[in-house]
Amino acid sequence: MDGRPRYLWVADRLRRPILNGELEPGTRLPSRSRLARTYDVSEQVSRHALRLLVSEGLVEARPGSGYYVRPVPQIHRFSRTDRTSGSGVDPLERSDLGTQTDAVCGAVARRLGVRDGERVFRTRCLGMSDGAPVALHTAWEPAALTQGTLRTPADSEPGTSVLQRLAAAGVIIDRVVEEVGVRPLREPESSLLHLAPGLPVLVVERTHYSGRRPVETSDLVGSVDHCRLLYRLSLARAPRKPR
Amino acid sequence: MDGRPRYLWVADRLRRPILNGELEPGTRLPSRSRLARTYDVSEQVSRHALRLLVSEGLVEARPGSGYYVRPVPQIHRFSRTDRTSGSGVDPLERSDLGTQTDAVCGAVARRLGVRDGERVFRTRCLGMSDGAPVALHTAWEPAALTQGTLRTPADSEPGTSVLQRLAAAGVIIDRVVEEVGVRPLREPESSLLHLAPGLPVLVVERTHYSGRRPVETSDLVGSVDHCRLLYRLSLARAPRKPR
DNA sequence: AAGTGGTCTAGACCACTAT
DNA sequence: TAGTGGTCTAGACCACTTA
Numbered sequence: 001m002d003g004r005p006r007y008l009w010v011a012d013r014l015r016r017p018i019l020n021g022e023l024e025p026g027t028r029l030p031s032r033s034r035l036a037r038t039y040d041v042s043e044q045v046s047r048h049a050l051r052l053l054v055s056e057g058l059v060e061a062r063p064g065s066g067y068y069v070r071p072v073p074q075i076h077r078f079s080r081t082d083r084t085s086g087s088g089v090d091p092l093e094r095s096d097l098g099t100q101t102d103a104v105c106g107a108v109a110r111r112l113g114v115r116d117g118e119r120v121f122r123t124r125c126l127g128m129s130d131g132a133p134v135a136l137h138t139a140w141e142p143a144a145l146t147q148g149t150l151r152t153p154a155d156s157e158p159g160t161s162v163l164q165r166l167a168a169a170g171v172i173i174d175r176v177v178e179e180v181g182v183r184p185l186r187e188p189e190s191s192l193l194h195l196a197p198g199l200p201v202l203v204v205e206r207t208h209y210s211g212r213r214p215v216e217t218s219d220l221v222g223s224v225d226h227c228r229l230l231y232r233l234s235l236a237r238a239p240r241k242p243r
Numbered sequence: 244m245d246g247r248p249r250y251l252w253v254a255d256r257l258r259r260p261i262l263n264g265e266l267e268p269g270t271r272l273p274s275r276s277r278l279a280r281t282y283d284v285s286e287q288v289s290r291h292a293l294r295l296l297v298s299e300g301l302v303e304a305r306p307g308s309g310y311y312v313r314p315v316p317q318i319h320r321f322s323r324t325d326r327t328s329g330s331g332v333d334p335l336e337r338s339d340l341g342t343q344t345d346a347v348c349g350a351v352a353r354r355l356g357v358r359d360g361e362r363v364f365r366t367r368c369l370g371m372s373d374g375a376p377v378a379l380h381t382a383w384e385p386a387a388l389t390q391g392t393l394r395t396p397a398d399s400e401p402g403t404s405v406l407q408r409l410a411a412a413g414v415i416i417d418r419v420v421e422e423v424g425v426r427p428l429r430e431p432e433s434s435l436l437h438l439a440p441g442l443p444v445l446v447v448e449r450t451h452y453s454g455r456r457p458v459e460t461s462d463l464v465g466s467v468d469h470c471r472l473l474y475r476l477s478l479a480r481a482p483r484k485p486r
Numbered sequence: 487a488a489g490t491g492g493t494c495t496a497g498a499c500c501a502c503t504a505t
Numbered sequence: 506t507a508g509t510g511g512t513c514t515a516g517a518c519c520a521c522t523t524a
Contacts, residue, residue: 005492005493005494006493006494007493007494031508031509031510032509032510033508033509041494041495042494042495042496043495043496043497044493044494044495044496045493045494045495047510047511048493048494050510052441055298055441056427056441057427061509061510061511062502062503062509062510063501063502063503063509063510063511064501064502064503064504064508064509064510065502065503065504065508065509065510066503066508066509066510067509067510077422080474080476081476083478163478173478174477174478175475175476175477175478176474176475176476176478177473177474177475177476178472178473178474178476179320179471179472179473179474180423180445180471180472180473180474181445181467181470181471181472182425182443182445182467183467184299184300198295198298198299200425200443200467202423202424202425224424224425224426224443227424228422228423228424229421229422229423229424230420230421230422230423231323231419231420231421231422231423231474232418232419232420233323233324233418233419233420233421234417234418234419235326235406235416235417235418235419248511248512248513249512249513250512250513274489274490274491275490275491276489276490284513284514285513285514285515286514286515286516287512287513287514287515288512288513288514290491290492291512291513293491304490304491304492305490305491305521305522306490306491306492306520306521306522307489307490307491307520307521307522307523308489308490308491308521308522308523309489309490309491309522310490310491
């Protein structure tokens with residue numbers, strides 16, 4: 001009965017009833033010293049087990065109070081193929097962080113097909129769920145596109161769709177490319193989202209094209225526990241010819 | 244200079260040169276005892292710092308040898324909108340795990356719109372990168388659809404596209420819905436992928452429809468470090484009318 | 487044989503919460 | 506005031522890699 005590390009064994013004992021629903025969300029777990037006594041292990045072991053469950057997202061630590069079974073997070077589905085509506089965090093309540101001009105850095109410059117240091121508008125907003133931020137949308141757009149018009153992101157009603165705004169400026173967006181991945185949360189984002197840096201987050205790098213020219217690109221960074229992406233794809237037209 | 248936990252401070256010291264590229268991938272980091280001495284902290288602190296970097300995916304621990312800057316993993320982009328080719332792990336080398344009939348369980352039954360216990364074909368394959376598995380594709384399809392024909396997954400050449408195979412059986416797939424999310428790796432998958440259970444993985448739940456009827460559904464489970472999803476969407480047609 | 491990472495023990499202090 | 510989680514110290518043994 002040994003082979004496995006003891007902390008994994010303790011974690012298993014707690015994980016089972018949580019996943020089975022025998023422990024209601026919000027239930028307080030035994031404290032780390034209590035666990036150490038009942039399973040006859042050192043406190044470091046119970047600590048390690050509890051931190052493992054926290055890292056798995058099953059348990060929440062409230063310092064000074066205890067460990068609690070996490071409430072099942074509300075899952076939000078981001079429909080990525082309905083382009084009728086607007087901002088980047090669509091099913092969620094939006095909290096705007098404003099627009100500023102910026103000199104564009106390496107990766108974003110490449111995505112926009114512009115030189116390093118080119119001026120861009122950067123627009124950010126948070127997606128809120130139950131008052132807590134769960135997604136961050138950051139959009140970059142060459143300032144040259146709309147500078148001097150009333151169609152800049154700063155001049156427009158927050159939440160206006162890029163498609164509508166740029167169409168009004170005479171730029172027709174006809175193609176979108178999205179790259180979806182997961183990476184650890186980094187610093188400017190983590191404080192905005194009130195999540196620990198290093199936590200894995202879902203990332204959608206989206207670029208809007210007008211013909212061959214990229215005209216806007218954005219990052220959607222979303223909590224892995226709250227966010228799903230939904231793609232509805234139609235194959236109505238005849239299958240494409242093999243290239 | 245204190246406020247912050249010491250282990251975070253030590254981790255920062257190591258993270259900076261790794262992200263800047265000053266420490267080449269493959270470089271060995273100072274051992275935990277060495278780190279403890281140079282920064283004048285206890286070994287538990289250096290240990291904590293190093294484990295943090297491991298959890299962030301920046302560093303790899305080789306027991307008995309040391310901590311190493313992780314080689315940049317090869318990233319594979321799964322194009323989810325090119326339907327010309329076949330299997331579920333497309334840009335990767337495929338390793339087939341065969342087809343078996345099964346009684347379908349809860350969630351998958353719902354996705355297929357069939358009763359619990361209905362017979363389905365379950366087909367699995369691994370996607371390999373440099374000889375190591377990085378993605379697992381599991382597809383379910385009601386046995387009733389093709390039973391008795393030569394168009395069952397078991398009778399067809401492995402890697403045949405579902406669209407082609409079912410089209411040959413008279414079932415025209417005209418719609419695809421994909422739901423993308425992240426969840427901890429579970430047991431049957433973790434041993435097939437040789438990854439630790441609990442590790443976050445990218446999951447694509449895809450369902451193929453023939454009109455309103457779901458005819459095939461599958462899970463693509465991929466290592467977060469190696470897998471990206473690529474969606475190329477055309478907005479060529481006039482924007483849809485608001486519903 | 488020496489060094490390393492993984493695990494473990496047995497203590498400790500602090501800021502915070504609950505009562 | 507007692508209990509809690511977060512952090513920290515100073516040791517230890519084991520299996521493994523490296524030389």
